[in-house]
Amino acid sequence: MRKQNDIRQYTLTNNKTKDGKDTLEPYTFDLIVVRRKLAEMIILHEYPLRMVEHNGFKEYSATLQPLFKPVSRNTIKRHIMQIYDVEKEKTISVLEANRSRISITTGMWTSSHQKKGFMAVTVHFIDDSWAMQSRILRFIYVPCPHTAETLCEALNDCLMDWNIDRKLSSITVDNCSTNKQMIPSLLEKLNNSDLILNGTLFHMRCCAHILNLIVKDGLDVIGEGIERIRSSVLYWVATPKRIEKFEDTARQLNIPYSKRLVLDCPTRWNSTYFMLTIALLYKDVFARLSVREKQYKIEILGTDWRLAAILQDNLKLFYEVTEMFSGTKYPTTNVFFLHVCDIRLSLSD
Structure with a gap:
């Protein structure tokens, strides 16, 4: 019998190889990949989670790809947290492998609509290529009142969670009275022998502030x-x-x-x-x-x-x-x- 060739048209996509070269490959719909990309888009542009439940978004997605199954805000939240867990493990590995000390900057932010306080914690370090690196570790909700003890507990928990309490060089904060009181409390929770000059250079005040x-x-x-x-x-x-x-x-x-x-x-x-x-x-x-x-x-x-x-x-x-x-x-x-x-x-x- 004569063999018949499959003359169906395939959709080709432009992908990049590990060495950066462009390649054309047949497209295969993968629901897991699509949901991950959707979660990454929401993270990147700070879209509200409820957008996935909007009728307009559902109709647009169905038109773009009929095989796409709508997800709820709880499902997309779960995907976002999975991405966070993966990125957190990557960052912890980078920080553990890094041989230099780590500096921290932290400050309080207040949401405009809910009037809730959040603490941002960012680490800075020099990698093995002598390039400065920065990573936002946490954006922590801090309940009122924002006393020195409350801020100290939130920051110390973050340091312990990321296992960087023994690699610190300094912490830079705004020059306000609460931060001045927080630093001595934080030093009491840390092992001073792990700090430069037993912590005498630990507290840095923000120059811009x-x-x-x-x-x-x-x-x-x-x-x-x-x-x-x-x-x-x-x-x-x-x-x-x-x-x-x-x-x-x-x-x-x-x-x-x-x-x-x-x-x-x-x-x-x-x-x-x-x-x-x-x-x-x-x-x-x-x-x-x-x-x-x-x-x-x-x-x-x-x-x-x-x-x-x-x-x-x-x-x-x-x-x-x-x-x-x-x-x-x-x-x-x-x-x-x-x-x-x-x-x-x-x-x-």
Whole structure:
């Protein structure tokens, strides 16, 4: 009998081999792989778990692949936890195999809608290739009250769980009173002989947070000097019609309207820096509008602009140094003293 060839068309997919080469292979639907990829997508983009139960998602998935079976939020949660367990074991193996010591940074976060407190714990270390590595170990819910004892227990449990309590070099935290009280309690739970110089160099204060406190104290003293500028910005960004009027006036004065006015948040000094930087570009626009617009009754004095220019220059230096201190791809401890000296000399001039 004549042998008949299977003339059905196969779907080919583009896959990569271990050496990075592209290969074409027949596609085979694998429900386990699809569910894992779905879980990874939810993790990557921080989608809510309930999206898998939305009718729109179910219809889209059925259209894309009829063999896909919808899953519940509990099922996808289980897949996510399985991924977490696998990645945790990988990270533990990396930390155990690493021959250098480990530094820790930790801080508290508050969710905006539930007002719950969470502790983020991140480790930093130098691998055998002399490259700096960072891993987020935990994002722990910490029940109230957030006392030093409560934070100490949560952090110590994390260190023990990941088996890194004997490889620590330092811990960097914000310069607040609770953290100051937490560190001695944590040292009592650790074996000081496992720490560098018996733990005398264990506590490191966040450089960026120190600069933040310095700027806030300075703005509390001279902040009233820019109040008329802040009020003027508030007036001209209050409605779309006023924004349009401000933009038209800038064009009439041949001033490029490249950046929109932004109102600062008094508790965030970097937003004050952005507000002043942009407002100074439109100094003549504010002056023109104070003459033309009867409802705009805020007169910004020349002394206000001079103070704003000086303040903006100083805040620019603080902003650039803070950005450098906040880097995650390079060490920052070795440059702290140099840049703090630069700030000191700049403020003395």
